[in-house]
Amino acid sequence: MRLRLRQLPGAIGGLLQQLLGLAWRRLQRWIIPGSIALIVLAAAVSIARPEWYIPLIEIERGHEETPLGLTLGLDLQGGAHLVYETVDPNPTQEQLEGVVAIIRTRVDQFGVAEPLIQTLGVNRIVAQLPGVEDVQAAKDLIGATAILDFRELVPVPVEPTPTPEAPETDDSAPDDESAAPGAEDEAELTPTPEPTPEFRLEWQIAAATVDGEEVLLTGDRLEPGSAQVGFDEIGEPQVVFQLDRQGSEAFRQVSARLVGQQIGIFLDDLPLLTPVVQAEIPRDPRITGLELQEAQTLAIQLNAGAFPVPLNQEPILERDVDAFLGADALSRGLSAGLVGLILVAVFMVLYYRMNGIVAAAALIIYAVLVLGVFKSMPVVLTLSGLAAFVLSFGFAVDANVLIFERMKEELRAGRSIGSAIDIGFNRAWPAIRDGNFTTLIIAAILFWFGGRLGAGLVQGFALTLAIGVALSMFTALIVTRRLLRAVTGIEALRRMRLYVP
Amino acid sequence: MIDFAKYRASYFLFSLTVIIAGIAALFLGPGLRFSIEFSSGAAVNATFLEVTPQESIELAIDSLGYESAVVQGLGDREYFLRLPVAEASERQQLDVRLALEEHAGELEGYSFDLVSPAVARETVRNGLIAVLIAVIGILGYIVYAFRSVRHPFRYGIAAIIALVHDIAAAFAVAGLFMLIASQWLHLEISSMFLVGVLTLLGYSINDTIVIFDRIRENILRETSRDIVATANYSIMESMARSINTSFTTLVVLLALFLLGPTTIRDFLFVMIVGVVSGTYSSVFTATQVLVSWETRSLGRLPFLGGGRGGAAPSPSTPARASQGG
Numbered sequence: 001m002r003l004r005l006r007q008l009p010g011a012i013g014g015l016l017q018q019l020l021g022l023a024w025r026r027l028q029r030w031i032i033p034g035s036i037a038l039i040v041l042a043a044a045v046s047i048a049r050p051e052w053y054i055p056l057i058e059i060e061r062g063h064e065e066t067p068l069g070l071t072l073g074l075d076l077q078g079g080a081h082l083v084y085e086t087v088d089p090n091p092t093q094e095q096l097e098g099v100v101a102i103i104r105t106r107v108d109q110f111g112v113a114e115p116l117i118q119t120l121g122v123n124r125i126v127a128q129l130p131g132v133e134d135v136q137a138a139k140d141l142i143g144a145t146a147i148l149d150f151r152e153l154v155p156v157p158v159e160p161t162p163t164p165e166a167p168e169t170d171d172s173a174p175d176d177e178s179a180a181p182g183a184e185d186e187a188e189l190t191p192t193p194e195p196t197p198e199f200r201l202e203w204q205i206a207a208a209t210v211d212g213e214e215v216l217l218t219g220d221r222l223e224p225g226s227a228q229v230g231f232d233e234i235g236e237p238q239v240v241f242q243l244d245r246q247g248s249e250a251f252r253q254v255s256a257r258l259v260g261q262q263i264g265i266f267l268d269d270l271p272l273l274t275p276v277v278q279a280e281i282p283r284d285p286r287i288t289g290l291e292l293q294e295a296q297t298l299a300i301q302l303n304a305g306a307f308p309v310p311l312n313q314e315p316i317l318e319r320d321v322d323a324f325l326g327a328d329a330l331s332r333g334l335s336a337g338l339v340g341l342i343l344v345a346v347f348m349v350l351y352y353r354m355n356g357i358v359a360a361a362a363l364i365i366y367a368v369l370v371l372g373v374f375k376s377m378p379v380v381l382t383l384s385g386l387a388a389f390v391l392s393f394g395f396a397v398d399a400n401v402l403i404f405e406r407m408k409e410e411l412r413a414g415r416s417i418g419s420a421i422d423i424g425f426n427r428a429w430p431a432i433r434d435g436n437f438t439t440l441i442i443a444a445i446l447f448w449f450g451g452r453l454g455a456g457l458v459q460g461f462a463l464t465l466a467i468g469v470a471l472s473m474f475t476a477l478i479v480t481r482r483l484l485r486a487v488t489g490i491e492a493l494r495r496m497r498l499y500v501p
Numbered sequence: 502m503i504d505f506a507k508y509r510a511s512y513f514l515f516s517l518t519v520i521i522a523g524i525a526a527l528f529l530g531p532g533l534r535f536s537i538e539f540s541s542g543a544a545v546n547a548t549f550l551e552v553t554p555q556e557s558i559e560l561a562i563d564s565l566g567y568e569s570a571v572v573q574g575l576g577d578r579e580y581f582l583r584l585p586v587a588e589a590s591e592r593q594q595l596d597v598r599l600a601l602e603e604h605a606g607e608l609e610g611y612s613f614d615l616v617s618p619a620v621a622r623e624t625v626r627n628g629l630i631a632v633l634i635a636v637i638g639i640l641g642y643i644v645y646a647f648r649s650v651r652h653p654f655r656y657g658i659a660a661i662i663a664l665v666h667d668i669a670a671a672f673a674v675a676g677l678f679m680l681i682a683s684q685w686l687h688l689e690i691s692s693m694f695l696v697g698v699l700t701l702l703g704y705s706i707n708d709t710i711v712i713f714d715r716i717r718e719n720i721l722r723e724t725s726r727d728i729v730a731t732a733n734y735s736i737m738e739s740m741a742r743s744i745n746t747s748f749t750t751l752v753v754l755l756a757l758f759l760l761g762p763t764t765i766r767d768f769l770f771v772m773i774v775g776v777v778s779g780t781y782s783s784v785f786t787a788t789q790v791l792v793s794w795e796t797r798s799l800g801r802l803p804f805l806g807g808g809r810g811g812a813a814p815s816p817s818t819p820a821r822a823s824q825g826g
Contacts, residue, residue, distance in 0.1 A: 135594050135613075136595040139591055314617070316617040318613065318615035319612075319613075320612060320613040324548070324609055324611075333762055337756075337757075340752060340756040344749045383765060384696065387761070390757055391750070394752065394753040401745045405741050430717075431714040434643075436707075438642055441638040441642060442639075442703035445635045446696060448631070449627050458696055
C-alpha cells in the first residue's frame with residue numbers, strides 16, 4: 001500500500017508529461033504563425049497613437065502627449081499621491097467606501113484629470129491626483145470636514161460688540177454673489193439686518209418638531225446620492241433631492257414657515273445658495289432658477305456632504321512630484337534606456353557575430369513586446385518600472401548568452417550548426433528555467449511588499465520585472481531559435497566562422 | 502585546467518576582509534541613513550532655476566525652525582533636503598516650498614515626500630518579512646531544483662551564503678563610499694535600496710544557479726570525476742556566460758546611473774555593486790562553499806604553502822564522490 005502511494009505522484013507526473021507532450025506537439029505548428037502575429041500586433045500597439053483603432057485591444061485613451069502614448073505614473077508625469085487614515089482604526093467597509101465617494105466628488109470639483117481614489121487596507125484611503133499643481137489646495141479640499149445644513153434667518157439679540165456673521169464676511173462674499181441668480185429677491189434680506197438695537201438676523205440651522213422631537217435639517221437627513229440635476233416644465237435646470245422620513249417632514253414644516261423668505265443651504269458654514277421659498281414643499285424639494293453649471297455643482301455638493309467617518313487631516317504618506325521633475329525623470333530614463341539597448345546590442349554583435357545579430361534582433365523584438373504589453377494592459381509606467389525595463393535589457397540577453405555558449409561548445413565538438421542549435425537550446429534550458437523562476441519569486445514578493453506601501457513605486461518595479469522575465473523567456477526560446485533556424489537556412493550564412501570566432 | 506578550488510580559503514578571507522572593512526566604515530564613518538520611508542520624516546528634492554549656494558538653502562530651512570535638517574547638494578542647482586515631520590504636516594509641502602522660494606530663489610522643479618512614523622514602522626516590518634520570504638523561497642526552489650543530486654540542501658545553503666555575501670558586500674561598499682565620497686554621492690537605505698537588495702537576490706541566485714546547473718549536469722554525466730574537478734570544470738564552462746551577462750547588465754546599469762534620474766540612485770548603486778559581487782560570489786563563494794562542504798576541507802592559502810586544510814584536497818579526497826544519481 002505504502003509503496004503504491006509513493007508511486008502515485010510519479011504515475012501522475014508521467015501522465016501529465018505525456019499530456020503536455022501531446023499538447024506541445026499539437027501546439028508546435030502554431031508557434032511560428034502565432035509568434036509572428038503576436039510580434040506584429042505588439043509592434044503595431046507599441047507605436048500606435050491612442051486615437052488609432054486596433055481590433056481586440058483597448059489602448060488607454062487620453063495620453064496623446066506622452067512618448068509612445070504610454071500611461072505614466074505620478075512620478076513621471078507629476079502629481080500628488082496622498083494616503084489618509086480615518087480617526088477610528090476600525091471603520092466599516094461601507095463607511096470607508098463612503099469617504100472614498102465623498103473625496104472623489106470633491107476631487108472632481110477640483111478638476112483633476114483621471115484621479116484615482118480607493119480604499120487601502122482597513123482604515124486607509126489613497127488619493128492619486130495626476131498633474132495637480134496646487135497640492136495644498138487639493139489637500140485642503142480632501143481633508144476638509146464638510147458639514148452641510150439647511151438654515152433659516154433667526155433674529156438674535158445683539159451683543160455689545162457684534163461679531164460679523166458668517167454670510168457677510170469678506171471671504172464668503174463671492175459665494176453669495178454666485179448664489180445670487182438663484183435667490184430672486186436676495187437684495188431685500190442679505191444686507192446687514194435691520195439696525196434695530198436689540199435684534200439682528202443670523203443664519204441658524206433650521207429645525208422643526210417631528211413626532212415630538214426636534215429634528216435639525218443637517219446633511220445626515222439627505223438621502224445619500226439622491227441629489228440630481230433635472231429640468232422643469234419649461235426646460236430650466238433644477239436640482240432635486242430627497243430627505244429621510246423625519247427630514248422630509250421637518251423640511252415641509254420649515255418651508256411652510258418660510259414661504260416668501262430665504263432658506264440657506266450651507267456647506268462648511270458658508271452659504272452655497274440662499275433661495276427664496278416659493279411655496280410649502282411637501283416632498284422631494286427642488287431648487288430652481290439656477291444656471292446648468294450651478295445646478296451640477298450644487299448636486300455634487302449636496303451628495304458629497306460630510307464624511308461618514310472622520311478622517312485625519314494630515315496625510316500619513318505624501319509623495320508630490322511636480323511636472324518638471326516628472327518630465328525630467330522620464331526623458332532621462334528613456335535616453336538611458338535607449339543608450340543601454342544600443343550598447344548591449346552592439347556588444348552582442350561584436351562578441352557573438354551572426355548569433356549576436358540574431359540576439360540583437362530578438363532584443364529589439366523583446367523591447368517592442370514589452371511596450372505592446374504595457375500599452376494594452378495597460379501597465380502604468382513608473383520611474384522604478386522604467387528602471388526595471390531598462391535593467392531587463394541586461395537580463396534579457398542572458399538566456400541568449402547561455403544558449404550561444406552551449407552552441408559554441410557543440411560546434412567546437414564538431415556538430416553541424418543545425419544540431420548545435422537544438423542541443424544548445426536543450427542544454428541551456430534548465431539554467432534558464434531555474435534562473436527565471438527565482439526571479440519570478442522575487443517579483444511576487446516585491447509586489448506584495450509594494451502593495452503594503454500603497455505606492456506604485458515598488459509594485460511598478462515588480463510588475464515590470466515579471467513581465468520582462470516572461471517575455472524574455474519567450475523571445476529567447478522561440479524568437480531567437482526560429483530566427484537562428486531561418487538564418488542558418490541560408491547557404492551563405494552557414495559558414496562556421498560566423499558562429500565560432 | 503585552472504584549479505579554482507585549490508585556494509578557496511583565500512577567497513573566503515578576501516571576502517571577509519572587504520566586508521569587515523566596509524561594515525567598520527559603515528559604523529565609524531558617516532554611515533548610511535535610513536530614508537524617511539523607514540524612519541519617517543519629510544524629504545524634498547528641489548531644482549532651482551539658477552545656481553544656488555547651500556547657505557541660502559540652510560537659511561530657508563532655519564527660517565522654518567527645524568531642529569534637525571540635512572541639506573545635500575546633488576548638483577549646482579539641485580538639492581536634497583531631509584526634514585522632520587512638521588507639527589502641521591498637512592501644510593509642510595507648501596511651507597517648505599514658499600521658504601525656499603523666498604530665501605533661496607525661484608524653483609524649476611520640486612518634489613516632496615512625507616512618511617509618518619506609523620507607516621515607517623510598517624515598512625520596516627514588511628521589508629524584513631519580504632527579505633525573509635525571498636530567502637526561504639529561493640532556498641526552497643533550489644533544494645527542489647537540485648533534488649537529483651546527492652545533497653540538494655548543501656547547494657541551497659551554499660547559494661544562500663553567496664546571497665548573504667552579496668548583500669553584505671552591497672552594504673560594505675556603500676559604507677566605504679560614504680566614508681570616501683559622501684559629498685558626491687547621496688545614498689540612503691530607502692525602499693528603492695531594498696528593491697535593489699531583493700533584485701540583487703534574484704540576480705545573484707541566477708548567476709549561482711548557472712554554475713550549479715553545470716555541476717549538476719557534470720556530476721550526473723561524469724560520475725568518475727570528484728567534486729573538485731567537477732567544480733573547476735563547471736566554472737570554466739560557464740565563465741564566458743557569467744562575464745558576458747554581468748557585462749551587459751553592468752552596461753545598462755551604468756547607463757541608468759550616469760544618464761538616468763537621480764532619484765533611483767540608491768537602487769542602481771546596490772545593483773552595480775551586487776552584479777560585480779554576485780558574479781564573483783557565484784564562482785568564489787557559492788561554488789567554493791559547496792566544494793568545502795563536500796570535501797570537508799577549506800583548501801589552503803597560497804602564502805601558507807599548504808599548511809591549512811590538511812592534505813591537498815584533490816587526490817586525497819575521492820570523498821565519497823561516487824554519486825549514484
